[in-house]
Amino acid sequence: MKRIIVSIAEQRMKLFQDQSLVFECSVSTALAGPGEAMNSGKTPRGEHIIRAKIGADQPLGSVFVGRRPTGEIWSEALNRKYPERDWILSRILWLSGCEVGFNRGGRFDSMRRYIYIHGTPDDQPMGIAKSHGCVRMRNIDMVALFDLVDSGCQVLIQEDRF
Numbered sequence: 001m002k003r004i005i006v007s008i009a010e011q012r013m014k015l016f017q018d019q020s021l022v023f024e025c026s027v028s029t030a031l032a033g034p035g036e037a038m039n040s041g042k043t044p045r046g047e048h049i050i051r052a053k054i055g056a057d058q059p060l061g062s063v064f065v066g067r068r069p070t071g072e073i074w075s076e077a078l079n080r081k082y083p084e085r086d087w088i089l090s091r092i093l094w095l096s097g098c099e100v101g102f103n104r105g106g107r108f109d110s111m112r113r114y115i116y117i118h119g120t121p122d123d124q125p126m127g128i129a130k131s132h133g134c135v136r137m138r139n140i141d142m143v144a145l146f147d148l149v150d151s152g153c154q155v156l157i158q159e160d161r162f
Helices: 076-081 139-148
Strands: 002-007 012-017 020-026 046-054 062-065 068-073 088-097 116-120 135-138 154-158
Touching: 012 139, 020 135, 020 139, 088 139, 116 139, 135 139
Parallel strands: 002 154, 116 135
Antiparallel strands: 002 012, 012 020, 046 088, 046 154, 062 068, 062 088, 088 116
């Protein structure tokens, strides 16, 4: 069984197949820190699953708005044209909380908050909390992870170190 663990403290992600580490990379979680509330801009903690995989076969750097590819490929020029965008690139793993009353349901629902693991522009730092709540990854890492996991894969987002 595969399982992703994200450490907010370390700003890193690990993918395990049973007890074996099969993938690891730096990530960026929320600048506002951990938290589950709607509109908080925080990264939700706890047990999740990948509810949907979006963007298979899209080119590296593909831009998504509302979980749909726009046909654009991220570039510095596009970034200057739309400086207000929170860039969601390459692939999306849409998370759904598993803990009712904590990260599932009501004002604390990760899926209704549109919490993803997704690619981000390569000029964005990894290893530093800077996202708007999602787990950001380098595009090349995002594509690699996307190809290694299936919908239903368990994801634990924890504050602690590994």
